[in-house]
Amino acid sequence: MNAPDTAPDTAPDTAPDSAPDTAPDSEVRPLEWPAIGPSRVPFPVYTDPALYRAELERFFYRGHWCYVGLEAEIPAPGDFKRTRVGERSVILVRGADGAINVVENRCAHRGAEFCQQEHGRVKDFVCPYHQWSYDLAGNLLGVPFRRGVRRDGKVEGGMPPDFSLAERSLVKLKVETFNGVVFASFDHGLPPLAEYFGPEVMPWLGRVFNGRKLHLLGYSRQRIPGNWKLMQENIKDPYHPGLLHTWFVVFGLWRADQKSQLVMDAHGRHAVMISRRNEGGKGEVTQGVSSFKENMKLHDDRVLDVVPESWWNGPTVTMLTLFPSVIVQQQVNSVSTRHIVPRGPGVFDFYWTHFGFEDDTLEMTRRRLRQANLFGPAGYVSADDGEVIEMQQHGFGGRDDATTISELGGRDVGSSDHMVTETLIRGMYRYYREVMGL
Amino acid sequence: MERDPRFDVALRLEVEDLYARYVACLDQRRFDEWPEFFTDECVYKLQPRENHDRGLPLCTLAFESKGMLKDRVYGITQTLFHQPYYQRHLVSGLAVSAAADGVVAAEANYLVLRTRKNEPSEVFNCGRYFDRIVREGGALRFREKLAVFDSELIPNSIIYPI
Numbered sequence: 001m002n003a004p005d006t007a008p009d010t011a012p013d014t015a016p017d018s019a020p021d022t023a024p025d026s027e028v029r030p031l032e033w034p035a036i037g038p039s040r041v042p043f044p045v046y047t048d049p050a051l052y053r054a055e056l057e058r059f060f061y062r063g064h065w066c067y068v069g070l071e072a073e074i075p076a077p078g079d080f081k082r083t084r085v086g087e088r089s090v091i092l093v094r095g096a097d098g099a100i101n102v103v104e105n106r107c108a109h110r111g112a113e114f115c116q117q118e119h120g121r122v123k124d125f126v127c128p129y130h131q132w133s134y135d136l137a138g139n140l141l142g143v144p145f146r147r148g149v150r151r152d153g154k155v156e157g158g159m160p161p162d163f164s165l166a167e168r169s170l171v172k173l174k175v176e177t178f179n180g181v182v183f184a185s186f187d188h189g190l191p192p193l194a195e196y197f198g199p200e201v202m203p204w205l206g207r208v209f210n211g212r213k214l215h216l217l218g219y220s221r222q223r224i225p226g227n228w229k230l231m232q233e234n235i236k237d238p239y240h241p242g243l244l245h246t247w248f249v250v251f252g253l254w255r256a257d258q259k260s261q262l263v264m265d266a267h268g269r270h271a272v273m274i275s276r277r278n279e280g281g282k283g284e285v286t287q288g289v290s291s292f293k294e295n296m297k298l299h300d301d302r303v304l305d306v307v308p309e310s311w312w313n314g315p316t317v318t319m320l321t322l323f324p325s326v327i328v329q330q331q332v333n334s335v336s337t338r339h340i341v342p343r344g345p346g347v348f349d350f351y352w353t354h355f356g357f358e359d360d361t362l363e364m365t366r367r368r369l370r371q372a373n374l375f376g377p378a379g380y381v382s383a384d385d386g387e388v389i390e391m392q393q394h395g396f397g398g399r400d401d402a403t404t405i406s407e408l409g410g411r412d413v414g415s416s417d418h419m420v421t422e423t424l425i426r427g428m429y430r431y432y433r434e435v436m437g438l
Numbered sequence: 439m440e441r442d443p444r445f446d447v448a449l450r451l452e453v454e455d456l457y458a459r460y461v462a463c464l465d466q467r468r469f470d471e472w473p474e475f476f477t478d479e480c481v482y483k484l485q486p487r488e489n490h491d492r493g494l495p496l497c498t499l500a501f502e503s504k505g506m507l508k509d510r511v512y513g514i515t516q517t518l519f520h521q522p523y524y525q526r527h528l529v530s531g532l533a534v535s536a537a538a539d540g541v542v543a544a545e546a547n548y549l550v551l552r553t554r555k556n557e558p559s560e561v562f563n564c565g566r567y568f569d570r571i572v573r574e575g576g577a578l579r580f581r582e583k584l585a586v587f588d589s590e591l592i593p594n595s596i597i598y599p600i
Contacts, residue, residue, distance in 0.1 A: 118488070218489035218496025222592040246517035293516065299505030349591060354496045369495055370502075378484070378498045383595035384519040390594055391521070 033438050038429035039411040039422075040403040043396040046227040051436070052345040058435050059324040060086030060342070062187035065196050067326035067339055068092045068102055070353060071180045072214040073119070078136065081119040083351075084341045085184060085325070089113050090173060091125070092182060095136040102184035103138035104171035125170075138170035179209035181337070197322065198265035200415070204272040204318055208330050210311060213358035217369065220352040222377040226389035227396075228324070228340050228348040229428075234385050235321045236271050236428060238262065238419035239408050244388065245381040246291040247374065251304055252280030253331065253381075254317060261315075262416040267434075268427025269323035275419065277306070277316040277332070303373050306332040307364070323428065331381075333364070334371040346393050350386075352376050443534050443542065450534050453544050453571065456578045461527035461548075464599055469515060472599055473507035477574055480504055481582040484600055487565065490586045498587075498596060510599070520597045524553040525562070527600075541581065542571040548585065550600055552593070563587050563600055 031051070034040040045051060060066060066085045069092045073081050080093035082105060089105035107114045107127040114127035124141060125134045133141045142165070148158025173184040176193045183193060194202055224231070234240070241248045242255035249255045260275040286292040298304070308316070312330075320328040327338040335356065341349040352375070356368050375382045396402075406429075409421025413430050416423055432438075443449055456475070463471050476482065485497040501507055514520075528549045536543045545568050552562035565587030572581050585600045 119492075216494065218492075218494035219486065220496065220498055220592075221486070221488075221590060222594060224594050244519060247513075291517065291519075296512070296516075299508045300503045302502070303506065303509070365495075369497070369500060372496060373499060373501070373506075376498055377592040377594070378596040380513050380518065383597060386594045387520045 031438050033433060034403060037411060038413065038426045038433060039407045040405060041429055042400070042403050044400050045432075045438075046229065046393065046396045047345050047400075049345050052227075052342070054436060055324075056086045056342065061088075062185070063190070063435070064187075064324055065176070065183040065185050065190060065193060065322075066324070067322065067337065068182050068184045070214055070216065070337070070355065071100065071177060071182060072216050072355065073353075074100070076121065078121045078123060079119075080115070080117075080122060080136075082115055082117065083339070084349075085173065085186065086342060088186075089115075090184065091115050092184075093122075093136050099137075100175055100177055100182055101137050102173040102175050102182070103134075104173070104186075106171065107132055108140060108168040108170060109143070132168075134170055138172045140165045140168045140170075143168075178205065179211045180214050181205075181209050197270055198267070200263050201265050201270045201272055201320065201322075204263065204274070204320055205322075205328065207311065207313065207318065208320075208328055208335065215356040215358055215360060215365070217354040217356060217365070217372075220354070220376040222350050222352075222386060223343070223347060224350055224386045224389055225347050226386075226393040227345060228342040229432075230389045230392055231327070231338075231340055231348065231350065231385075232321050232323065232428060233425050234389065235273070235319050235327045236424035237422060238273050238275075238424075239422055240388075241381070242285060243289060243291060244384055246293055246296070247380045249286060249289060249292050250280055250294075250296050252278040255280070256285040256418075256420055257283055258419070260417070260419040262419065262421065262424055264413075264415055264424055264427045267431045268413055268424075269431040271321045271424040271427065273317075273319045273419070273424070274315045275317045276314065303370050304332075305367055305370065307367060309333070321424070321428075323431075329375070331375070332371060333367050334375055335368065336372075336375065350377075443536060446534070449542065450532070452578055453534055453542060454532060456571065456580075457529050457532065457546060460580075461529055465525050465527055467598075469511045469598065472511060473504045476504050476507060476580045476583070477572060478504045480507070480580060481584070482507060482580075482599075483584045484596070485584065485586050486590075487586050487588050488590070498592070514597050518597055520595060521554055523555075523597075525598055526551040526553070526559070529567075540572060542578070544569045544571055548600070560593070561589075562593060563589050563596065565589070565600075 068083050074094045077094050077096050080091050082091055091103050091105050093101050095101050105113050105115045109132050112127055112129050132143050135141055146159045148155040173186055174188045175184050178193050258275045258278050262273055264271040282294055317331045325340050329336045336352050336354045339351040343349055354372055356365055374380045406422035406425040409423050413427045460475050482501045483497045484499040489496050529546050532546045534544050547566050550563045551559045553559040565585055568584040569580055570582040571578050
């Protein structure tokens with residue numbers, strides 16, 4: 001019989017407080033980046049398995065805060081939900097003291113992913129295999145037969161005398177919350193969230209999450225056969241919405257002639273696309289745009305029954321890309337987080353969590369739910385994003401010698417007061433190259 | 439005495455026929471005819487089982503009138519870019535459970551296979567219909583159709599009606 005393989009899926013990261021910066025790293029295959037810079041991305045960046053492993057380690061497992069959920073999902077002590085940081089299964093759980101903990105869903109004994117419920121309420125966690133039990137902070141409470149089994153006045157077996165419960169806790173992640181949103185990291189050396197997102201992006205996060213209690217509306221989950229970075233790019237790309245998405249251009253929800261702003265943090269990794277709805281209809285930006293349908297009229301326009309909310313303070317849409325793991329969407333009255341879960345170089349899972357706010361009227365809740373028809377895996381302006389990402393991934397296959405081009409608005413990187421630019425994508429790849437050493 | 443609707447053979451055959459025509463319409467891509475299976479005042483919802491079981495209201499699609507169904511047809515035929523695919527619906531385990539005020543309650547399991555161009559067929563979506571059916575102008579129509587799907591991950595996107 002083969003010995004069970006208890007190694008975690010990537011770097012050996014068994015000690016909760018190990019310094020991840022010293023963890024061994026996957027070797028990054030030398031890749032010749034075009035001299036022209038981050039406006040070109042070589043196709044292997046989306047397909048190469050070794051690069052992908054290195055991305056998991058460098059973006060998802062250290063140096064970066066990852067989204068794990070909303071406090072509203074675990075309101076009471078003992079409430080938990082299973083989620084993922086990168087490919088690793090983790091549990092977001094509220095402790096007996098009300099504190100929010102995130103622990104890796106992997107028994108310290110034999111590596112079993114012990115928690116198989118998606119959500120629930122528990123007093124402690126017990127691995128079914130050998131019943132090692134852990135408290136809600138991940139501390140090992142006890143193991144069966146630790147002191148052996150007494151028979152005929154003799155103690156048989158048991159753990160060695162130096163076996164220490166304290167050294168065998170679950171891997172605990174560093175956790176920080178911001179007005180109801182929970183971020184976590186395997187890397188305990190991270191700066192606070194405010195510093196991580198930076199002064200440019202933080203106010204926009206605080207606009208959606210301004211301290212009101214959130215009201216959970218539900219989930220959508222899809223598996224998109226494309227590299228995870230393509231979803232970050234999609235929401236850093238203000239070029240496509242008025243071209244791919246008929247509904248955006250016809251009804252003025254997102255198009256190139258709107259008053260807009262693009263913001264990024266100092267690193268170029270996080271960004272916000274901010275815009276104001278206009279009246280839609282025919283105009284310079286619809287000339288020659290095949291997706292523009294001048295005579296399109298809805299039979300029932302309640303799906304676009306938009307009512308401005310005081311907290312918008314002007315913009316009707318803000319799309320935050322918080323690198324690497326989440327998108328925060330406010331598009332008129334529809335608000336959601338979109339969690340990116342990488343599952344391999346060519347595939348990621350995409351979890352949508354729609355929510356409202358505690359002071360919403362029933363009508364506002366109904367409105368948010370109606371507008372949800374625009375978004376998600378079947379949505380009028382989102383289903384086709386998944387489709388084009390899959391087409392990109394197909395296009396990359398077998399062509400290690402080609403690159404994407406992101407040169408709308410030039411080749412430099414910076415914030416912008418219009419949306420006729422791909423600068424946010426360039427910003428992300430400038431940062432990517434720094435971290436990956438490419 | 440009115441017959442127990444579960445064993446009303448004529449009613450059951452009529453409901454089975456409604457389902458047969460409904461899935462044939464979708465599988466044969468006659469999408470313009472899809473809204474006509476519903477009453478003017480109607481509800482069509484496609485919802486993940488996860489939300490349904492937890493009492494969370496979010497649906498993948500949620501329409502509240504025949505007008506919204508017609509808008510969806512326009513959306514999928516004229517606006518939503520997608521890789522084309524065939525659908526094949528299999529419906530089984532029909533249960534006609536109650537009839538009050540002329541409303542028939544029906545449930546059935548469904549399985550939808552997806553076949554893309556140049557690709558093998560694959561399981562796309564599976565779940566259960568929870569429907570309310572009424573007689574209108576001599577024909578049975580859906581007043582409510584709730585499709586609750588088990589599939590934990592949607593394989594990229596859902597474009598056509600289920």
